[in-house]
Amino acid sequence: MSIERLDLQDWQLNAAPDPAWQAALEDGAVLYCPNLCFALSSSEQHYLDPSLTNQKRKSIYIRGDSATLYGTDASANDQEGLLAMLTRYRSASMHLLTQMFPGYGPAMRPAGTSFRPRPTGTGEAALSWRKDDTRLHVDAFPSNPTRGLRILRVFSNVGTSARVWRVGESFEDMARRFVPNISAPLPGFAALIHSLGITKRKRSAYDHYMLHLHDRAKADLGYQRDCAQQRIEFAPASSWICFSDQVMHAAESGQYMIEQTIHLPRAALAYPEHSPLRILERMAGRELLPAAET
Numbered sequence: 001m002s003i004e005r006l007d008l009q010d011w012q013l014n015a016a017p018d019p020a021w022q023a024a025l026e027d028g029a030v031l032y033c034p035n036l037c038f039a040l041s042s043s044e045q046h047y048l049d050p051s052l053t054n055q056k057r058k059s060i061y062i063r064g065d066s067a068t069l070y071g072t073d074a075s076a077n078d079q080e081g082l083l084a085m086l087t088r089y090r091s092a093s094m095h096l097l098t099q100m101f102p103g104y105g106p107a108m109r110p111a112g113t114s115f116r117p118r119p120t121g122t123g124e125a126a127l128s129w130r131k132d133d134t135r136l137h138v139d140a141f142p143s144n145p146t147r148g149l150r151i152l153r154v155f156s157n158v159g160t161s162a163r164v165w166r167v168g169e170s171f172e173d174m175a176r177r178f179v180p181n182i183s184a185p186l187p188g189f190a191a192l193i194h195s196l197g198i199t200k201r202k203r204s205a206y207d208h209y210m211l212h213l214h215d216r217a218k219a220d221l222g223y224q225r226d227c228a229q230q231r232i233e234f235a236p237a238s239s240w241i242c243f244s245d246q247v248m249h250a251a252e253s254g255q256y257m258i259e260q261t262i263h264l265p266r267a268a269l270a271y272p273e274h275s276p277l278r279i280l281e282r283m284a285g286r287e288l289l290p291a292a293e294t
Ligand SMILES: [Fe+2]
Pocket: 133, 137, 138, 139, 244, 249
């Protein structure tokens, strides 16, 4: 586990990027920028209100590069303001990453931008251990297989209290613990659940292992308690960046965060041997994606 502190103060870099940032990021570090603030305007401060979300949603969000807002029944006026805030965050975070990691540049695909006005651990998370992100996990989603696209995320704390994470052991150490007990995918199962509309695309063997790692770690309370981990407080007005499909993370407490998710093709990685796909393939002794996609 590693937390690297970066002294960035602006979403526009004023110097050349440090190549060590990319090496650390791809090695599974969280890049913490304590002085990188996503400032809300005085009218946006009004959105620091958990009642703006729909009852069942934990976030208000836009998808991809679209301009349709989901997750709120706010007034038309407020929806317009929320959409503008999320769109501005998407632009700022994509611009920052393009400067920090020039090799990712045009390969980056915005996957979603969300505003989370509720305290962590409430809503859906309180009902299901699988959705409980206060437990250490790597990101993997049952209905949305990535087929090897990396999940890169930028987070900003826009509230007035710290957002507290626990960050766990390395991906490889975690995988070594759980993979031996995960059965291989059942032949035909991925095609079946895709044909039934349960998954948005066909789940690859890689997605199968990632999903089981997410579930096994969350289900194992002894592991949650005893594994190597450190606690980190992301201060108000700070930001941080990580590959959330690689960093074991748990959102222990906090409220009011904005987050950008980016899907990154593996071809853009400088150190693909450090990626979850390659680590799992080395452990499995075989390829986990069809050859055409590797
Ligand atoms: Fe997560």
